[in-house]
Amino acid sequence: MPGHPAGKAAGDPCANLTADLRCGLWQRPERPACCGGLQASEEMCGADRDAALSYLAHLERITAPLS
Ligand code: SF4
Known part of the structure; x- marks a missing residue:
């Protein structure tokens, strides 16, 4: 990803x-x-x-690495 040499968090x-x-x-x-x-x-x-950002936040929550 250009601009994210170590990946985008x-x-x-x-x-x-x-x-x-x-x-x-x-x-x-x-x-x-x-x-x-x-x-x-x-x-x-x-x-x-707002709906689009809410959906993105949901995707980030369900795909976040387990800590
Ligand atoms: S994530 Fe969005 S802003 Fe970034 S390179 Fe892709 S399309 Fe462009």
């Missing part, structure tokens, strides 16, 4: 996010395939930004 924003929360690598070859291949869905995005 859960909960940390992507280093490639711009100040207005857009992808700084959009349409550039170094944009990771996992980002370019992501297919947004209603389940993922919800009705608004």
Whole structure:
């Protein structure tokens, strides 16, 4: 992941996010395939930004390493 040489920790924003929360690598070859291949869905995005962030927080909780 460009900008995250040791990997991106859960909960940390992507280093490639711009100040207005857009992808700084959009349409550039170094944009990771996992980002370019992501297919947004209603389940993922919800009705608004808060719903999308809540879903992301849920995914991070259920995929966090056991401590
Ligand atoms: S699309 Fe990928 S590279 Fe771009 S800001 Fe989001 S996570 Fe980062």
